[in-house]
Amino acid sequence: MEKLKRNERVGALMNILTRNPNKIFSYSYFCQLFNVRKSSISGDVAILKELLEKLDLGLVETITGSNGGVKFIPKIKKEELIQTLEDLSIQLSNPERIIPGGFIFMLDILYNPEIIKKLGLIIANKFIDKHIDYIVTIETKGIPLALMTAEVLNVPLVIIRKNIKITEGSTVNINYVSGSTKMVQTMSLSKKSLKENSKVLIVDDFMRGGGTFKGVYEMMSEFKASVVGTCVLIATKFPEKKLVDNYISLLTMEKIDEEEKKVILTPNFCKLNKKLKKFSK
């Protein structure tokens, strides 16, 4: 490649690091790519770091040692977090979304990359210091949200299946009682999915009683994994006592009334960012 000017290198670094959140790039990788010395790259990184902090778009972290290098940790701005969750509450509170049985239609949200990417970033921001090894979800509707969280944290996704699949080799199977249907169901996970003693974050779309999540906890203990957190897009206010503790929901479904045609959802700002306490109702 033709030799680049400093500004061009900073732009190129911005593009490469932004496309690969939380991935460590060695200085020598960039030295080779741009055909310059390490001291030049250090200078470029310093400029980038300052700029990203000034813009409040994320952090550039330099890692020392033999596996050292530089990585980009994207961040959602406080204002954007508030706006995103408030918009979402309004959209999802539309009574036309009510589906018989106490559900709301939200596939258009859950499968929209632009929205779900922001929500994944919000979750990743919350758990960035927890040294997560895997994001775990249970099929199907929460998969996009879980994947976007995994993408920001740069860790693999694990999808628990609701049926035993012959195409995944030998599996561990757990019976659980779904809170919504009160029926005994089976969840299944390929034995090769997780390394032992991993730290996992469970991400899903919806929690009512927490029965499914209890099953996921049990599955994780079969793999000797420790659950560092559980995060869902929406949890219902009732039952207040869920079958799992220590979960975070981005939104709370305060009420869904099919007769009255009314849905009330509220964002949980303070659980996501202590500085946002004053925004929470």
Next chain:
Amino acid sequence: MEKLKRNERVGALMNILTRNPNKIFSYSYFCQLFNVRKSSISGDVAILKELLEKLDLGLVETITGSNGGVKFIPKIKKEELIQTLEDLSIQLSNPERIIPGGFIFMLDILYNPEIIKKLGLIIANKFIDKHIDYIVTIETKGIPLALMTAEVLNVPLVIIRKNIKITEGSTVNINYVSGSTKMVQTMSLSKKSLKENSKVLIVDDFMRGGGTFKGVYEMMSEFKASVVGTCVLIATKFPEKKLVDNYISLLTMEKIDEEEKKVILTPNFCKLNKKLKKFSK
């Protein structure tokens, strides 16, 4: 925000556009964000455009008219495409991946955001001019690849379910014969999932006989959607005659032999990029 210098604005533009592929940002959005005139933003965009082309990282397109603005179309470099698919062929050809029944274990690949993001980019690059409205997939293993393709093209994802779900409202259901199991199965899609007369791209992980895809085609015709293309990560060489025409696979599974413990996979470079014909075997 404190007023930024040109270089800083170019860096900020790079970050924002890179994080939002194929999303149109109006010039006035950036004028407001940076508190500068439109002529300054035009200058910044020109610099960015030149830089991205020089680096071969993607295109910046300016759209004129009332809905006008600027968008970033990410691109995978030819060398990276070749490297990615060759590495993948080698990894997946490991005989330890063989699962009884003629399958190979590939969850570690399919659920790895870093790999799947590159593959999604390869698919999106191939179909960038086709004005796709939705990416359609059928649960479960192809969802991450489909989502990453949707993310690059900035269009919604549609996930066809293999069972009828009460949480998705009224659905259209199609019976189909799975090529692998030869059993009649039902696929189901919420009526609200697709607007009529849409152009869709089908993305999935694996194709053997094509029976499932034939079902998806039928489902799409129920929604009056036209299928612009079908793209899978792996298609088996045999049966050569699939139940759907006009599909692309990133890799071909030439052979899988449980007795001999042998898997042979080859990349399909020329189907992805005519210039890569010479790299194909």
